[in-house]
Each structure stands twice: as C-alpha cells, then as structure tokens.
Amino acid sequence: MSIAPDFLLALLAMGLASFACRAGGFFLMRFVTVTPRLEAALRILPLGVMIGIVAPVAALGKIPELIGLGLVLLLMKVTGNDFLAALSGIVAVAIIRQLL
Amino acid sequence: MVRKKNPVTTAEILIAPPFTRRGIRHGFLRAQPLAWSVLLYGMMFGVLASSAALSALESLLMSALVYSGSAQMAALQGWSGAPQILPIVVTILIMNARYVLYGAALRPWLGGLDAPRAYLSLFLLGDGNWALAMKEREAGDDDAGFLLGSGLVMFIGWTVGTLIGHLLGSLVARPELFGVDFLLTAFSAALMMGMFRGRRDLWPAIGTIFIAVVAAQFLGSGWVIVLSGLAAAIIGYVAHVDRA
Numbered sequence: 001m002s003i004a005p006d007f008l009l010a011l012l013a014m015g016l017a018s019f020a021c022r023a024g025g026f027f028l029m030r031f032v033t034v035t036p037r038l039e040a041a042l043r044i045l046p047l048g049v050m051i052g053i054v055a056p057v058a059a060l061g062k063i064p065e066l067i068g069l070g071l072v073l074l075l076m077k078v079t080g081n082d083f084l085a086a087l088s089g090i091v092a093v094a095i096i097r098q099l100l
Numbered sequence: 101m102v103r104k105k106n107p108v109t110t111a112e113i114l115i116a117p118p119f120t121r122r123g124i125r126h127g128f129l130r131a132q133p134l135a136w137s138v139l140l141y142g143m144m145f146g147v148l149a150s151s152a153a154l155s156a157l158e159s160l161l162m163s164a165l166v167y168s169g170s171a172q173m174a175a176l177q178g179w180s181g182a183p184q185i186l187p188i189v190v191t192i193l194i195m196n197a198r199y200v201l202y203g204a205a206l207r208p209w210l211g212g213l214d215a216p217r218a219y220l221s222l223f224l225l226g227d228g229n230w231a232l233a234m235k236e237r238e239a240g241d242d243d244a245g246f247l248l249g250s251g252l253v254m255f256i257g258w259t260v261g262t263l264i265g266h267l268l269g270s271l272v273a274r275p276e277l278f279g280v281d282f283l284l285t286a287f288s289a290a291l292m293m294g295m296f297r298g299r300r301d302l303w304p305a306i307g308t309i310f311i312a313v314v315a316a317q318f319l320g321s322g323w324v325i326v327l328s329g330l331a332a333a334i335i336g337y338v339a340h341v342d343r344a
Binding site for chain 1: 133134136137140155157158161162165166167168171175185188189192193196197198199200201202203204205206207208210211218219222223225230231234277278279282283284285286287288289290291292293294295296301304305308309312313315316321324325326327328329330331332333334335336337340
C-alpha cells in the first residue's frame, strides 16, 4: 500500500472534475424553467447516451461483439433482466474470442 | 412602514419531496442486482489498475473519488509513472459529461431537497441507479431517499469490487480474453433495450444511431457519447408534441 504525492494531486483533480459533472447539471438547472418540451428532451436523453456507447461498437462489425450484442438484446427482450442479459453477452464474447 | 417583499422571485418553486429511511432502504434493496454487476465491473477496473501498476490504495482512492468506470478506464489508457493532470482531467470531463445531463434531469425531483442531501445523492450517482430511480419516480414513488440508497449500494459494490480486482489482478494476464472491455457495451445495450419506449422513440433512436456511427469515425468515445445524448435530446425536443 503506497501512494505517490503527485498521484494524490492528480487524484484530487480527477475527483473534482468528476463531481463537477455530477453536480453541474443539477446546479445549472436551478436557473432554467423546465417546460414539458424540455422535459421530453431530458427523458429521451439517456436512450441517446446508451446508443452512443453501443452503436460505434456494433459498427466496427467484429464477429464476437456482434454476436454478444445480439445475445444481449435477445435475452433482454425475452427475460427483461438486464444483469442476466449483459453477463451472458460478456461470457459469449469471451468464449468466441478464445475460439477465434 | 416596511413594504413586504415577495421572497419568490425565480421560477424555482419546488415542493420538497419525501426523503425517508424507508426510501433509502427501498433503493438500497432495489439496486441489489445492479450492485452485483457494478462489483464485477469494479473488479475489472481493479485488474486493469493493477496491470497499470497502481497500488491497491491508489486504486481504491481513485474509485471512491472519481467513481466512474468509463472515466477511470479511459484515464488509465496510456497511464505512465507520473500522471499528466490536464489530459486526464479533460478525459474525465468528457467521459462524465453525461452526468451533467443526468443532473439536469433530476432537478425537478431533487430541487426541493436541502443542499447536503441533494449533493450527497449526486456524489453517489451512477448510470444504473439514475435510470432505476427515474423509472421508480415515473411509477409514482417520489421518495428521494431511493436515489441515495441505490447510489450507496452501487458505491459500495464499486469500491469493494475495485479492491478484490486489484488483489486478483496478477492472476489475470490478458483481461480482454475475458470480455472485460465489452462490459460497458453489454450493460449499455441491455439498458438501451429497457429504456426504449417503442414507436415514439423510434425516429430519435434511428437519428442518434446515424450520428453516433458517423461521429465515431472522427471522435473519441467520450465525445461520441455526449454528442449522442445531445442528439437524442434535440430530436426529442423538436419532435415533442404537447398532448392537451
């Protein structure tokens, strides 16, 4: 167990940046009136974030990832259990990578 | 004679939501499955951190202070002996920019809380418990303790997972063989399915997929995520139809 001084400095800066993101949007919205239209935008936003993570990976067109993603979506549709679906996808990717 | 001033001057007239022990407990229990997946994810980070030569204490502190898997993993990319602060801070701001949007969406709910409760809940905010809490509130339970309780259990999972992963780190030589790098993608795909509300989300989703794929040709993943979130919000904003 050890910690370097310049690492600690970097860590504090990192923590501050991270909290600024978490608290910033909430704080700034204090000065904004949330109209129904704005609320509709805020509601669909998380879906966009998820797409922004998944779509680029899918677009790379690698076989293990495509099969893994397909499995996640299928299991999610069938079971509705996100933990089970995601874990199965990860296991599938790991297995296929070992085989290829 | 002193003229009475009207204290309410801004648009902010929010009623304090309930914030009870029961709500905290409820959130803590509801987020259990998420906590396990976060534990696993934390283990993955612990493994990566140990392979980047971070000590157990350094890894644990990073997980507790930054508390963001994608940002921490991105910060570890190209990590060398003496970390360069500016690029790392910029990386974290980019990877966590989505939290600005999450926090904005929480304003109508948490706005009536006192600052310590609101900002502690925000400190513990994660992707999973945010999505879960938004769903819970939409279902009619507006006890804001839910967010704190679910955040707390995820925070515990993340930090404990980091430690376990770091201890196991030396045992896992090539983490990509175990699909570690696919973790965020897999969970995002599952949550994406859960968030999709059918037809009204169809066109925003298709538009966002297009933007995400094109943007990924030119930009790093942090920017792609932020752009995609904004794209969906803008399309949703423009396409919104007020139902009278």
